[in-house]
Amino acid sequence: MKIKKAKYIRVSSLEQKSERQIEVEDNIKLYEDKISGLIPFKERPAGKRLMKDIENKKINYVIIHSVDRLGRNVVEMQKQLNWFIENKVQVFAENIRMELLNEDGTMNSIAKMIIDLLGSVATLEIEALKERQMQGIKIAKAKGIYKGRKQGATMSDKDYLKRHKDVVNLLKDGLSLNKISKLTGKAFVTVKAVKLKLEFTQTNNNINN
Incomplete structure (x- = not known):
């Protein structure tokens, strides 16, 4: 089978330079996104073009700078790699020099x-962030400047789901509550609450429609 190569590049903004990722040989088609990594691969302009060309058998070998170019988190990376596998596309990561x-x-x-290592690092970063937040609250309380949420204050389901958008996305991907809790670093009870509110909201929308 003839190898039909493409190189996919993503940088976070229009200002950020992509030269570090660009070393394109002859007969290699370039797909470049200047967009946030929070946007799923299949929703990025160049990502969509690449997937379409793969489906049309125009590309069967994709070069990327590193695996994290494929998704905002471990789940997204794994999902995109699975899509490549299903479509019989080889992926070459330049930073580790291997297929x-x-x-x-x-x-x-x-x-x-x-x-898996990227997932572990992400979990550690989340835990470190939560620890810094708790330390900040303790310091604020000691200084008497921490107010917390006003008594009786409530949050609408819409705002609650927006606040936990990462959990919502993973629920829609069909992941288990335990898996989502581990990936996001959020408590199991929080993940479960998001699931219940999401189901309630979807049920109401179906009734109203």
């Missing part, structure tokens, strides 16, 4: 390890 898929189309064990 991510085996000859039989399964994921390389080292690639899987890297994705």
